[in-house]
Amino acid sequence: MFQRLRSDIQCILARDPAARSRWEVVTCYPGLHALVMHRAAHWCWVRGLRWPGRFLSQVSRWLTGIEIHPGARIGDGVFIDHGMGVVIGETAEIGDGCTIYQGVTLGGTSLTRGAKRHPTLGRNVVVGAGAKVLGGFTVGDGAAIGSNAVVTKPVPAGATAVGIPARIIRADDQRDGAAFPAYGVTRADDPVSQALKGLVDSAASQEHQIAQLWQALERLGARRGDAAATSEEVTALRD
Incomplete structure (x- = not known):
């Protein structure tokens, strides 16, 4: 004992x-x-x-x-x-x-x-x-x-x-x-926690890519607007 x-x-x-x-x-x-x-x-x-x-x-x-x-x-x-x-x-x-x-x-x-x-x-x-x-x-x-x-x-x-x-x-x-x-x-780490972390990281990456696409579309729209304005000025001068 x-x-x-x-x-x-x-x-x-x-x-x-x-x-x-x-x-x-x-x-x-x-x-x-x-x-x-x-x-x-x-x-x-x-x-x-x-x-x-x-x-x-x-x-x-x-x-x-x-x-x-x-x-x-x-x-x-x-x-x-x-x-x-x-x-x-x-x-x-x-x-x-x-x-x-x-x-x-x-x-x-x-x-x-x-x-x-x-x-x-x-x-x-x-x-x-x-x-x-x-x-x-x-x-x-x-x-x-x-x-x-x-x-x-x-x-x-x-x-x-x-x-x-x-x-x-x-x-x-x-x-x-x-x-x-x-x-x-x-x-x-808990494997479920790792999976959830992966989903959160993927969602954040997609949001970042979507923001970049919106910025690219806005720049493209601005360029088209400038081109249209220039065409109207040339037409006015010819007249």
């Missing part, structure tokens, strides 16, 4: 530059407190002590603002950063080394009892603030979920999911240089 606690503390120190000491992490990080209490609740749950497990999870929710069902399975080195508003459902599974930010929901979309209703996160997955991952599918190892994305389909390993509903970007070589993509940030 203490070895796992040391591992949790070390992963926070490695991923949060605001963490200054182990004592600060132990006393001031609600994500760590929630994980410790979840392990106790999960211990009760798997041994058939369902009510004590649920009660411990509720106490943890009151104290930390993080709601983890005692049936959820959470690996080693998981970091819940800030944590307020995080909800992790009963059949969710979180792999080693994952990072989850505030406001994340790992939720279910099925009402079938006993079914796999909540997502499975592979190893080293990053889920950005406010993201919703809904359903009993798998998010592959090393994937990133952008902040506020709504994911309802599997995410391949190493990919990034962004938008509502989420779209998949193969972003292994598009993340912003850092080995750890905080908040699921990537240099790659």
Whole structure:
């Protein structure tokens, strides 16, 4: 137990530059407190002590603002950063080394009892603030979920999911240089945003071309008007 606690503390120190000491992490990080209490609740749950497990999870929710069902399975080195508003459902599974930010929901979309209703996160997955991952599918190892994305389909390993509903970007070589993509940030734009930007640029180009055509027509009309006036002057002189 203490070895796992040391591992949790070390992963926070490695991923949060605001963490200054182990004592600060132990006393001031609600994500760590929630994980410790979840392990106790999960211990009760798997041994058939369902009510004590649920009660411990509720106490943890009151104290930390993080709601983890005692049936959820959470690996080693998981970091819940800030944590307020995080909800992790009963059949969710979180792999080693994952990072989850505030406001994340790992939720279910099925009402079938006993079914796999909540997502499975592979190893080293990053889920950005406010993201919703809904359903009993798998998010592959090393994937990133952008902040506020709504994911309802599997995410391949190493990919990034962004938008509502989420779209998949193969972003292994598009993340912003850092080995750890905080908040699921990537240099790659949402493909829908890129398409809209292309349409806006095309419309602006067409407007510019139309303006140039109008200017050319006005110059041509002025020249024709001058030519007509000159012809009338010559006719008048002959008369």
